[in-house]
Structures are given as C-alpha cells and as structure tokens.
Amino acid sequence: MNTAQAKLVSWTAAGALGVGLSLYLAHFAKNQSRTGQSVTTETMQKLLSGVIDDKQDKDEGPVDYALVKAGWKDMNWLGRPKSAPPPPPVETAPKVVEQNQAELAKVVSIMALYYDPASELETRAVIKYTPQSGVDANKVKNGVAAKGVGDRLDAPLQHARIVKIDDRGVEFAFDDEARAHEVLRPKELDLEGRLVFVGEGAEPILPTVAVIPRSPTYGQWPQKTERIGENKFRVGLDDAKHIEENFDRILTEEVRTVVHRDPVTKQRDGIQITDVKPGSTVAAHGGQAGDVIKSINGHPVKSEQEAIQFVKANADVYDKWEVEVENKGETRTITIYPPKKN
16 A cells, blocks of 8 residues: 555545544434433332342352352451450559568567677577468477578568578568568567565575576587578588598599589589489588589689689688589579688
8 A cells, every 4th residue: 555545544534533423413412302301200219129139139159148258248268256356454453562560470489599790600590480370390390490691481481581680689571572671579588487576685585497408519519510591501520520531432422523514605614413312411511413513602613623622722711611503593502611620
C-alpha cells in the first residue's frame, strides 16, 4: 500500500466514525424524553420483591457455604468456637507489711550473754525457744541453743539472724527487709527467795541455794571439735593433735581432691573435694563432697600444696582460718578456730 492509498483509508475510516457518532446523538435526542423519566416507587418495590434472599437458600456449589463463611468472613480457619474476651484486671490494694515488734519475744528468749567486744569467738548468746516457736526439740536439746553473730535461728525461725551482740542485748534482722530490726535483752535474774532482810545491827544470813554445776569445758578449750555456729568450728585439743600427727594420712585416706578449673577460661581456680569419708576429720570440720576451696583468709589457692604451704607459713599470724568454699553455685565461708597456743 502506497502513501496515497493509506491516506484514503484513514480519511474513509474517520468519515465513517463521524457519521456513526452523528446518528447516535440524533437517536439520544429523539428518546431523551423517555430515558430521562424517573422510576416510580411502585416500580422499584415490584422489582425488589422479585429478588431472592440468599441468606436462607445458598447455592452451595463445590464448597459448603458455612466453611467459606468461617474460613474467610469470620477468619476462623480451625473451626474453634470463639472464646470470650478476658475479664478486665482487678485492681488489688498494695500489700502492707506488718511490723510486730513483740512477735520474736513470744517464741525466743535470751537466757544469757557472753559479751566480749575484742573476741568474736567469745561473743555468744544462749537462746531459749518456747513451745510456740515450733522448733524441733530433737534437733535443739531442751530447746536451748548457743548462737553468735551471723547465725540464724533454727527452723522454722530461720528467717531471723543475729547481726549484733552487745551490752544492749541481741539484735536480730529478718529476711523481710521491710521489717525493722528487733533487740531482745536477757531476762532479769529472779531474786525472789534469795534476798534476806535483817533488822538494824543484825548480821546478814545468806540463803541456802543449790549449787549450779558448771560445764567441764566452761572457760576452757574443748578436747573435741565443737560446732559453735553456722559453718563455725572450734578445733578441740585432741583433734588438733591428731591432725598434726596424721596430716598426710588424712589427705590420702579420708578425702580426695582434684584441681578445679574455671569452665570458661580453663585456668586453675581452686581445689575440688570429690569424696569425703563419713565420720572423718574433714567431715567433722565442715568439708563436703563437691566443695571447691577458693581461698583461705582471702588468699586464693589453686592446688593442695599451695594451700598447705600458706597455712604452715602463717600459722603464727592468724588466730582463725576463714575458708571460702563454693558448691553448686553457692558460696559459703567455713570459719575454723584452732587451739590457742600458750
């Protein structure tokens, strides 16, 4: 097709479109009066009454309508019944911590104090539990126990611990930090029946009283090791002599140790006790299987020989040994008081 033919076809098509548009406009103008009429209310009601309500009669098709509604409209794809919304939170009043200053005095009384500001070892309190305390009499003989600073009361009163012993009495602190400290004083001596009143110029007559026997070790160092508090031991004279004469045998026969390494750095960081013979000297002084000895009197120890050398070199320097021990993530300090040298 040449250029003249292309122009002829284009003009012919444009003329045809113009003729068609003219005919449509003439037809629209001719029928405007009929198409512009508004639809009456009667006509709309007649048409709407013929519409079928599909809410009751659904064309199920290949998929059940209820499944389609639950899966897409309600977005309940698992088909579970809708749960009720959770109730609004109930506001509760803040807990009020009651502080009863007389509570401890109902279950514990201080019978005597041994107060020595210069000696932690000799600062002790004799505590008497009442029947209301709930303390097992089989574990605490006659309901009486000797306690020092840092010791806790016996179960079920272990939430109370001694923080100070002085001339005022015994000061207790509690695991509940909101509870104030309580101080219990020793009971006053009952002098009824022990005072004799005489007339003027007469000689006083001392009443006859029973003599209270004193403990054979009162004021003296014990022969056997005594547990004097929580993780606190006083080494008896006989036990000290036995340890000195059989030190090598104790280490080889009564206890087994290995070098402990830090799980992260793999460096030596203590001495681990793997086994302790029941009834042995080590067990009597607080050693347990699984203990890792970390330091002695603040000096880190990483081997058995290092610990032995430190103790021997400082035997005349310290009057007590504080052994820091770690076991299953918990750290405790074992305090050992050796016999005093003359």
